[in-house]
Amino acid sequence: MRLTLAQVEHIAELAKLALSDDEKARYQEQLSAILEYAERLQAVDTSAIPPTATVLPLRNVMRADESRDSMSREDVLANAPQAEADCFRVQAVLD
Amino acid sequence: MALYDLTIHESLDLMRRGEATSVELTQAVLDRIVQVENSVQAYLTLAPEWALEQAREADARRARGDGEGAPLLGVPLAIKDVLCVEGLPCTCGSRILEEFVPPPSASATAVERLRAAGAVILGKTNTDEFAMGSSTENSAYFTTHNPWDLERVPGGSSGGSAAAVASGMALGALGTDTGGSIRQPASFCGVVGLKPSYGRVSRYGLVAFASSLDQIGPLARDVRDAALLLGVIAGHDPRDSTCMPLAVPDYASVLAGAPDAQNELSGMRIGVPREYFIPAQGVQPQVAEAVRAAIEVMRELGAQVREVSLPHADYGLPVYYLIAPAEASANLARYDGVRYGLRVAERGDGVWETFRQTRGAGFGSEVKRRIMLGTYALSAGYYDAYYVKAQQVRTLIKGDFDAAFQDVDVIACPVAPTTAFKIGEKTDDPLRMYLSDVFTFGCNLAGICGISVPCGFDGAGLPIGLQIMGPAFGEEAVLRAAHAYEQATEWHTRKPDIPVTSEAEEDAAKDLT
Numbered sequence: 001m002r003l004t005l006a007q008v009e010h011i012a013e014l015a016k017l018a019l020s021d022d023e024k025a026r027y028q029e030q031l032s033a034i035l036e037y038a039e040r041l042q043a044v045d046t047s048a049i050p051p052t053a054t055v056l057p058l059r060n061v062m063r064a065d066e067s068r069d070s071m072s073r074e075d076v077l078a079n080a081p082q083a084e085a086d087c088f089r090v091q092a093v094l095d
Numbered sequence: 096m097a098l099y100d101l102t103i104h105e106s107l108d109l110m111r112r113g114e115a116t117s118v119e120l121t122q123a124v125l126d127r128i129v130q131v132e133n134s135v136q137a138y139l140t141l142a143p144e145w146a147l148e149q150a151r152e153a154d155a156r157r158a159r160g161d162g163e164g165a166p167l168l169g170v171p172l173a174i175k176d177v178l179c180v181e182g183l184p185c186t187c188g189s190r191i192l193e194e195f196v197p198p199p200s201a202s203a204t205a206v207e208r209l210r211a212a213g214a215v216i217l218g219k220t221n222t223d224e225f226a227m228g229s230s231t232e233n234s235a236y237f238t239t240h241n242p243w244d245l246e247r248v249p250g251g252s253s254g255g256s257a258a259a260v261a262s263g264m265a266l267g268a269l270g271t272d273t274g275g276s277i278r279q280p281a282s283f284c285g286v287v288g289l290k291p292s293y294g295r296v297s298r299y300g301l302v303a304f305a306s307s308l309d310q311i312g313p314l315a316r317d318v319r320d321a322a323l324l325l326g327v328i329a330g331h332d333p334r335d336s337t338c339m340p341l342a343v344p345d346y347a348s349v350l351a352g353a354p355d356a357q358n359e360l361s362g363m364r365i366g367v368p369r370e371y372f373i374p375a376q377g378v379q380p381q382v383a384e385a386v387r388a389a390i391e392v393m394r395e396l397g398a399q400v401r402e403v404s405l406p407h408a409d410y411g412l413p414v415y416y417l418i419a420p421a422e423a424s425a426n427l428a429r430y431d432g433v434r435y436g437l438r439v440a441e442r443g444d445g446v447w448e449t450f451r452q453t454r455g456a457g458f459g460s461e462v463k464r465r466i467m468l469g470t471y472a473l474s475a476g477y478y479d480a481y482y483v484k485a486q487q488v489r490t491l492i493k494g495d496f497d498a499a500f501q502d503v504d505v506i507a508c509p510v511a512p513t514t515a516f517k518i519g520e521k522t523d524d525p526l527r528m529y530l531s532d533v534f535t536f537g538c539n540l541a542g543i544c545g546i547s548v549p550c551g552f553d554g555a556g557l558p559i560g561l562q563i564m565g566p567a568f569g570e571e572a573v574l575r576a577a578h579a580y581e582q583a584t585e586w587h588t589r590k591p592d593i594p595v596t597s598e599a600e601e602d603a604a605k606d607l608t
Contacts, residue, residue, distance in 0.1 A: 008467070015424060015470040016431075016447070017463055018455030026460075027467055030525055034468060037526060038413040041484050044491065051486030052493060054307050054337070055542030055567070056294050061336035075198035079435035090433055091440055091449045 001035040003028055098123035099263035100590060103170050103320040104347075106266060110157065110169050117157075117169025120266075121150035121215050124171045127263045128217075130595045136239050137249075137259040139176045140184055141218040146171060149215040156213065166347075167327060168213030173265035175256050176219035177226050178203040178311065179300040183216075187302050188224040188234040188252075191430050191437045191457030203300025204335065205269060205311045205328040212327045217265055220255030224459045225427065226271055226304045228252050229279060229531045232522055233461040240518070241283060242591040243557055247515040250280030250531075256314045257284035262593055267315040267324055271301060273308045274415050275511070275535025278547040281314055282510035282560025285549045285589065287577070288314045289321045290535075292567045293542035294339035296325075297332030305422035306337075308415075308539040317587050318548060318578040322346035325570060341568060349571050350578045359579035360396040363572070366403035366503030371534055379513045385551030385559040386509045393507065393580055403503055405495040410488050411536040412529060417472045417485035418540070424469030427462070430454060464525060493541040500566040505576050509534050510547045510560035534562060544570050548577040549586035558586075 008028045012019050019027070073086055082089035098120050101109070109115040125143050132138060153169035162168045174180055177187050179197035186192045210216065223233035231239040231254035239254045241247040242262040249258040253270025257280035260268050270277040272290035281288025289312045296311045303309060313324035326347050331340040350359075367390060372383060394400045432438030432453035439452040458466070472481035499506060511531055521528040538545040543566055550561035561580065565573035581587050 003471075007471075011467050011471050011474065014474060015466050016450040016454055017458070017466065018451040019463070023460070023463070027464060030464060031468055031471070033526055034416060034529075035471075035481075038417060038481065038485075041410060041413050041417075041488055042480075044407070044410065044484075044488050046484060046487035046491070049487040049490050051483050052489040053486060055493060056337060056339065058294075058337065058339070063333060071198055071200055075200065076434075078198060079195055081432055081436070081438035088433055091444055091446045093446045 001039060002032045003035070097127070097263065099127040101266065102316045103167070103266050103323055106170055107168070117150040117153040117215060118147060120169060121146050121171045124217065124264060124266070131262050131593045132264060133596045134240060134245055134593060135242055135258050135262050135264070136237050137220055137255040137262065137264055138173070138218045139186055139188070139221050139236060139255065142183060142216065145182070146215050146217045153213050153215060162213070165213035166323065167209060169215060170213070170266055171215040171217050172209060173217050173220045173256055173259045173268040174206055175253050175268065175270045176222050177271055177302045178206055178269060179302070180206050180216060180219065183219055185219070185302065186236070187226070188222040188236060189458065189462070190235045191453070193437065195435055201300055203311075204297035204332045206300065208328050209269070220253070220259055220268060222255055223252035224462050225302065225423070226252040226273055226276055227423070227461050227465055229275070229528055230516070230521070231255060232518065233459055235459050238518055241515045242593050243285060244515065244555070246517055247557070248283065248518055250283030250511070250515060252276040253288070253314065254280045257281050257286055257288065260284070260286045260314050260316060261591060267313060267320055269311055269328070270314050271309055271311050272539065273305050273419060274539050275532035277312045277314060278510050278535050278545055278560065278562060279532055281547040282558065283515040285558030285586070285591070286314055286316060287318055287321045287549070287587065288312065288547045289325060289570070290538060290545050291325060291329065291570060292544040293539075294337055295329050295544070295568065295570065297335040297338040299332055299334040303426040305419040306426060307422060308419060310539070318546070318574055318581050319347060319350050321546065322350055322574045339568070344571055346570060346574055350574060359575045360393055360398040363398045363505065363576060364503040365390065365393055365398045365400045365576065366499050366506045367400060368405045368408065368499070368506060368508055369402050370405050370408040371508040377512050377530065378509060379553065381553040382509050382511070382513060382559050386507070386561055389550040389561045389580060390507050392583055393576065396579055396583055398576070401503065403499040403506065405499060405537065407488065407491045407495050408537060411492060411540060412533055414485045414488045414492065414540060415536040416468065416529060417481050418489065420465040420469030421472045421482050422469070424466045424473065427466055430457060461525070489540050492537055496537065496541040496543055496566070504565070504572050506564040508562050510562040511535070514553045514555070514557035514559055538564050543567050544573055546573050546577045548581055550580070550584070551586055
């Protein structure tokens with residue numbers, strides 16, 4: 001399975017990663033090699049095999065619906081790259 | 096023996112008898128850090144003043160006779176820098192979290208339990224970025240050096256924790272293991288490392304990598320210490336819904352009560368997976384020999400050794416490298432430069448461009464590689480062929496272990512195909528690097544437990560690890576087998592000879608701390 005440069009750019013856009021041309025070329029090679037290695041899975045007959053997302057027997061873990069304190073505003077904003085008027089300051093979302 | 100070289104249980108005995116204080120012990124470890132940290136570089140953050148303050152509190156508590164219920168009172172430990180500790184930075188070895196100090200409420204349950212047990216936290220240890228790697232070379236800050244040979248890697252991703260424990264810079268440590276990240280560095284550094292069963296230890300406060308595989312566990316100088324640490328951190332936590340509501344056995348007393356190695360292993364059935372000893376797996380001959388010799392020792396101690404088969408073992412690597420990156424790509428989507436962490440933006444950039452630039456600059460190459468791989472495996476048109484297929488084969492891999500544990504109590508095999516490799520040797524070839532965890536992925540995919548225990552040295556004087564795996568929540572059998580083997584051998588008592596830095600360098604190191 002060999003990825004094209006266009007596919008690498010598409011994946012990077014889905015993942016919101018700015019990549020240099022060098023990185024794109026390198027990932028094209030490396031990801032192709034890893035996916036080629038992963039091709040061996042296609043040899044396994046899994047037609048009657050359910051997928052495993054978690055190994056635990058737990059399903060729908062519930063807790064009591066009780067109120068409790070949430071993080072303080074100060075703690076929430078303590079690591080913000082930019083904060084203003086008790087809010088996160090972000091770049092323009094709309095043009 | 097120097098105080099910093101003691102095991103945890105030896106140090107507790109000394110403190111209980113009043114022959115040492117936690118302040119003396121902690122200071123001895125801090126002095127050792129000044130001597131060897133320049134060479135080993137195990138720590139990303141050191142908190143010497145806070146450590147001494149905790150040690151003074153521990154001594155005061157003991158003096159008050161208030162040590163009951165504090166099984167680690169005064170013991171200095173290190174924490175891998177993917178676990179949140181109140182008041183300390185949590186970088187995850189990444190530039191994207193360089194400035195991040197987690198809020199107090201995020202402090203990891205496992206760390207809080209150590210603190211409640213009286214432990215002294217020394218600092219945060221180096222890791223591959225977001226725990227993605229097998230050597231610490233993917234840390235954005237520096238590579239940790241193997242205490243047995245400073246030109247070699249300590250393994251990873253918990254390489255800082257393993258190197259700290261091996262070099263006397265902590266009596267024990269916490270690491271995390273998603274595909275081998277506790278066991279492989281333990282093997283490379285000649286210490287004991289335990290990956291508990293999935294759901295045994297709460298992951299609250301652990302920065303997520305692959306949520307269905309990640310597990311927190313101890314690194315220590317012997318099996319008894321690992322059991323002691325596991326007993327403290329294990330158990331249900333309402334803040335992690337994947338942490339099983341099961342009672343925690345008294346792991347340490349299981350071992351303390353065993354009269355001799357013979358009885359611990361008498362009648363125990365040990366399985367040796369045929370697929371893990373095939374030359375094609377690239378196993379270094381001295382590693383295979385040492386592991387076979389270790390299995391022979393266990394047989395002589397009364398264990399019944401038989402061959403088992405894990406027919407889908409060969410698929411562990413490709414399954415892991417589809418599932419773990421897929422989960423990682425989702426978990427790491429949160430690093431967007433909005434609420435915390437790095438933000439890279441030019442004036443006039445919109446929010447999407449800010450995301451791209453922040454993530455492009457903030458993540459290192461291995462993390463980006465895995466996000467790309469995971470994103471691809473989850474993307475429209477490829478989801479069934481890669482992600483679902485991998486999950487189906489995961490079912491088969493788990494089934495292999497379930498079947499094997501019908502016949503045997505534990506499985507014994509190598510931890511890693513080789514001993515520690517040279518720094519830089521594998522960085523250009525990700526697939527070759529991934530193969531260094533080929534014997535450890537299965538344990539995570541199946542959700543079972545496994546330990547690495549020292550079982551010899553190769554011709555270059557590098558430690559070799561024996562892996563003992565047990566069924567889900569079968570830590571007692573694993574610990575018992577590992578303890579019996581360890582007590583019958585002396586590999587775990589050997590210490591690396593680390594060049595101590597000169598006085599001038601010591602002064603420089605003191606300035607750093």
